[in-house]
Amino acid sequence: MKHFKISLLAAAAVVSVAAMPSLAATPKNMLVVAQTIDDIISFDPAQSFEFTSNEIDNNIYSFLVAFDPMNLDAGYQPDLASSWDISEDGKTITFHIVEGRKFASGNPITAKDAAYSLQRAIKLNKTPSFILSQFGFTADNVDEKVVATDDYTLQITTDKKYAVSFVLNCLTANIASIVDSKLVMEHEADGDMGNDWLRSNTAGSGAYILKSFKPNESVVLTANDNYYGDKPKLKQVFIRHVAESASQRLLLEKGDVDIARNLSTEDVAAISGTEGLKVQDELRGRLMYWSANQKSEYLSNPKVLEAMKWLTDYEGMANSFLKGQYTVHQTFLPMTYFGAIDDKPYHLDIEKGKALLAEAGYPDGFEINAIVREAQERIDIAQSLQDTWGKAGIKLTLTIGTGAQTLDKYRARVHDIYVGAWGPDYSDPNTNAGTFALNPGNADDSGNTGYLAWRNAWDIPAYSQRTLDAVVENDVDKRKQMYVDLQKDFQKDSPFGIMFQQIEQAGMQANVKNLSLGGAVSSIAFWPVTKD
Amino acid sequence: MEKTGGQLQLSIPPIATKTISTLFTIVITMVGLLFITFIIGRVMPVDPVLAIVGERASQAQYDEAYVSLGLDKPLLVQFLIYLNDVFHGNLGESIRTGMPVFDDIKRFFPATMELATIGTLIGIVVGIPLGVLAAVKRGTWIDQTARFVALIGYSIPVFWIGLVGLLIFYGILGWVGGPGRLDIFYDDVVPTVTGMILIDSLLAGDFEVFSNAFSHIVLPACILGYYSLAYISRMTRSFMLEQLSSEYVTAARVKGLSEARVIWQHAFRNIGVQLITVVALSYAGLLEGSVLTEIIFSWPGIGSYITTSLLSADMAAVLGGTVIVGLVFVCLNVLSDVLYRLLDPRSK
Numbered sequence: 001m002k003h004f005k006i007s008l009l010a011a012a013a014v015v016s017v018a019a020m021p022s023l024a025a026t027p028k029n030m031l032v033v034a035q036t037i038d039d040i041i042s043f044d045p046a047q048s049f050e051f052t053s054n055e056i057d058n059n060i061y062s063f064l065v066a067f068d069p070m071n072l073d074a075g076y077q078p079d080l081a082s083s084w085d086i087s088e089d090g091k092t093i094t095f096h097i098v099e100g101r102k103f104a105s106g107n108p109i110t111a112k113d114a115a116y117s118l119q120r121a122i123k124l125n126k127t128p129s130f131i132l133s134q135f136g137f138t139a140d141n142v143d144e145k146v147v148a149t150d151d152y153t154l155q156i157t158t159d160k161k162y163a164v165s166f167v168l169n170c171l172t173a174n175i176a177s178i179v180d181s182k183l184v185m186e187h188e189a190d191g192d193m194g195n196d197w198l199r200s201n202t203a204g205s206g207a208y209i210l211k212s213f214k215p216n217e218s219v220v221l222t223a224n225d226n227y228y229g230d231k232p233k234l235k236q237v238f239i240r241h242v243a244e245s246a247s248q249r250l251l252l253e254k255g256d257v258d259i260a261r262n263l264s265t266e267d268v269a270a271i272s273g274t275e276g277l278k279v280q281d282e283l284r285g286r287l288m289y290w291s292a293n294q295k296s297e298y299l300s301n302p303k304v305l306e307a308m309k310w311l312t313d314y315e316g317m318a319n320s321f322l323k324g325q326y327t328v329h330q331t332f333l334p335m336t337y338f339g340a341i342d343d344k345p346y347h348l349d350i351e352k353g354k355a356l357l358a359e360a361g362y363p364d365g366f367e368i369n370a371i372v373r374e375a376q377e378r379i380d381i382a383q384s385l386q387d388t389w390g391k392a393g394i395k396l397t398l399t400i401g402t403g404a405q406t407l408d409k410y411r412a413r414v415h416d417i418y419v420g421a422w423g424p425d426y427s428d429p430n431t432n433a434g435t436f437a438l439n440p441g442n443a444d445d446s447g448n449t450g451y452l453a454w455r456n457a458w459d460i461p462a463y464s465q466r467t468l469d470a471v472v473e474n475d476v477d478k479r480k481q482m483y484v485d486l487q488k489d490f491q492k493d494s495p496f497g498i499m500f501q502q503i504e505q506a507g508m509q510a511n512v513k514n515l516s517l518g519g520a521v522s523s524i525a526f527w528p529v530t531k532d
Numbered sequence: 533m534e535k536t537g538g539q540l541q542l543s544i545p546p547i548a549t550k551t552i553s554t555l556f557t558i559v560i561t562m563v564g565l566l567f568i569t570f571i572i573g574r575v576m577p578v579d580p581v582l583a584i585v586g587e588r589a590s591q592a593q594y595d596e597a598y599v600s601l602g603l604d605k606p607l608l609v610q611f612l613i614y615l616n617d618v619f620h621g622n623l624g625e626s627i628r629t630g631m632p633v634f635d636d637i638k639r640f641f642p643a644t645m646e647l648a649t650i651g652t653l654i655g656i657v658v659g660i661p662l663g664v665l666a667a668v669k670r671g672t673w674i675d676q677t678a679r680f681v682a683l684i685g686y687s688i689p690v691f692w693i694g695l696v697g698l699l700i701f702y703g704i705l706g707w708v709g710g711p712g713r714l715d716i717f718y719d720d721v722v723p724t725v726t727g728m729i730l731i732d733s734l735l736a737g738d739f740e741v742f743s744n745a746f747s748h749i750v751l752p753a754c755i756l757g758y759y760s761l762a763y764i765s766r767m768t769r770s771f772m773l774e775q776l777s778s779e780y781v782t783a784a785r786v787k788g789l790s791e792a793r794v795i796w797q798h799a800f801r802n803i804g805v806q807l808i809t810v811v812a813l814s815y816a817g818l819l820e821g822s823v824l825t826e827i828i829f830s831w832p833g834i835g836s837y838i839t840t841s842l843l844s845a846d847m848a849a850v851l852g853g854t855v856i857v858g859l860v861f862v863c864l865n866v867l868s869d870v871l872y873r874l875l876d877p878r879s880k
Contacts, residue, residue: 027717032716038840040629042630125593126593199630215629215630215631215636216629216836216837220719238716238719240830242711242712242830244711244827244828246695246828247698247828250699250702250703254702402843402845403843404579447590447591449591449594450587450589450590
């Protein structure tokens with residue numbers, strides 16, 4: 001693999017010698033995208049939890065409330081629901097659905113479709129269902145908790161009073177997509193609520209419909225004539241699977257694609273000077289971090305953890321191999337999230353790290369192991385940690401494995417250090433607070449494998465309570481302050497060394513306008529895009 | 533007279549017994565291959581359940597998937613269930629693409645086959661004459677050039693030559709199509725019959741699609757052809773040298789036969805059997821799919837399918853892919869056996 005990379009760099013060097021003007025052009029009414037799409041498993045919004053399929057769904061399905069891609073900072077906005085009321089006890093939200101709109105199939109959009117969609121997501125109980133089931137919905141009670149009282153009124157009753165913003169943020173997640181119940185039930189097989197059919201077909205009311213999907217090859221979207229919003233300017237979106245960055249760049253330079261999504265740092269640098277092409281940077285939600293298993297004698301010492309945070313070369317990494325792709329960020333809420341803070345208390349200070357280790361009783365350091373997934377950026381980060389921790393005597397060995405292998409160990413809590421990434425699941429701050437700073441029970445057999453705090457055996461009743469309190473606080477300013485305080489304390493004493501937030505760099509033709517990649521809180525939106 | 537059992541047995545022609553025993557060998561080989569792959573897949577330290585449910589799944593969702601995959605049953609039982617499915621034509625479902633493995637292979641294998649066949653043809657058409665020529669003109673500049681060409685073919689990494697080839701012929705000169713099997717305008721224009729676009733477009737009589745597909749396949753096929761050529765030409769040369777130094781060649785020359793006749797009619801005919809083995813091996817190698825070439829050229833082939841499936845613990849897909857690649861090897865083996873018989877009178 002190392003040889004592969006070196007030779008790729010050599011090839012990239014040859015490629016960069018010859019800067020090429022854009023020659024061909026894609027058709028005016030079509031957007032052509034080069035992207036790695038081999039993660040797609042299913043387009044069913046009740047099941048899809050992969051990056052690419054969630055992105056595509058965002059362009060196919062509508063929600064009760066949704067983000068405006070041209071103004072993400074405004075937060076959720078009315079979509080299929082024009083307004084909503086909160087009951088006095090704060091547990092029931094009544095949504096008023098806009099009348100007269102249609103699904104792509106021509107069926108009318110009613111509150112019954114909305115109720116069906118949410119009930120279906122709970123009953124199918126696929127991986128992303130936790131985003132909705134955290135409000136107390138189960139397969140047994142959801143038919144009473146989510147009810148269409150008439151064709152255009154939907155009532156949702158949660159198990160207790162939550163912050164309204166928390167509930168609505170969760171309703172912007174892909175799993176809360178509203179499906180065409182009539183069409184879906186026509187394709188039901190063996191009581192699967194259309195799950196098998198929706199894997200590669202769609203039943204939505206968004207700007208596009210799925211025209212074709214060929215695994216590892218292409219996805220084609222075509223405009224939905226029944227779309228109730230502004231009609232998409234580009235009638236077709238053609239997403240072609242191109243795994244290799246250099247190949248994506250060649251296609252972009254030749255004008256055979258409009259957008260290249262997975263360009264390496266070198267390729268981005270090379271095209272930024274090319275006439276007719278541009279690079280769009282957007283902060284995404286993904287964080288890079290290391291975490292320390294609290295079962296380890298060394299790593300459960302707070303002084304050791306603090307030392308390791310001072311012994312990390314944040315700027316050095318961000319300015320070298322992560323340049324352009326990640327920015328330094330040291331807490332669990334990505335920037336642009338509600339309640340996010342930009343505090344960066346740590347920077348590389350070897351002497352301070354040494355002093356803290358001496359205070360902890362390890363002036364000569366100790367030996368530990370880190371598990372790292374076989375991905376270049378993660379290995380590079382782990383090697384940098386190996387280097388700077390080593391300067392203070394912490395001898396770090398690296399065990400590199402596939403994604404599934406490292407995750408196995410992480411979930412079994414048999415690691416010392418895990419070097420990895422975390423992406424938020426929905427647009428509310430609880431998505432990260434609820435995993436980094438919440439551990440519902442630290443026992444080995446508690447089955448809390450989904451919580452990062454649990455995976456690192458970090459037993460934190462006080463933090464957990466604060467996290468739970470924050471999701472029921474309805475005063476917006478107070479809620480925000482709770483997350484600010486939580487993160488400031490977390491930075492000091494958590495066993496998580498959060499280091500970076502991802503920046504996505506998409507290369508595109510200069511004539512591509514109004515593209516939103518979705519920032520940290522949402523997904524790519526094709527419908528506002530124009531090509532002049 | 534009544535027919536007896538003995539007479540019945542005698543009436544089976546030898547070709548039938550041969551066919552039956554060949555079939556039997558194939559089945560045994562395939563079951564063995566499946567068994568080994570299955571066991572490796574199961575003892576590999578990767579959890580297929582996690583690959584399905586993902587990182588965020590709860591324990592209950594995890595357990596449900598675990599049971600639905602049949603992983604709670606003993607290993608041998610799991611294998612027998614799988615074997616039974618395979619004999620009923622069901623290769624299972626890929627967890628990565630969400631499609632039946634059989635459908636996946638039906639899409640990915642023809643893409644590889646198309647590429648490998650053209651690559652091998654190039655290897656044969658250029659490699660064999662080059663090898664013969666190098667042997668005949670041993671030690672001359674022709675031989676040295678052939679050696680140099682083959683050496684480069686052996687030593688340059690395929691992804692490097694692929695990228696540079698793309699840069700020059702697609703990027704700068706614009707002579708060939710870019711990554712992918714077709715330009716997007718031609719996508720889904722001709723109906724899928726064989727899955728090989730060159731053939732499908734000819735069947736549909738659509739020459740525009742044919743020429744577009746050709747412009748996309750020509751570069752990766754030439755690159756694979758180059759590797760095949762390097763191997764075939766070196767092997768041809770050494771086989772030929774062996775023949776040319778033997779006594780019957782000297783005798784033929786003494787008899788005054790023309791040099792061309794000595795080389796092609798006598799020496800070359802005798803290396804036919806060996807060449808078939810070499811060509812079959814090279815073809816089989818390409819049919820496994822050339823992963824890096826497929827990645828660089830965004831070619832949806834079987835090689836990258838099996839590799840990515842393996843990395844994401846998608847065992848049904850890996851096993852399915854292995855069955856197909858195994859079958860291809862076995863079939864090519866049988867085919868070259870048949871060809872030996874035709875070419876070599878002794879083996880009759």
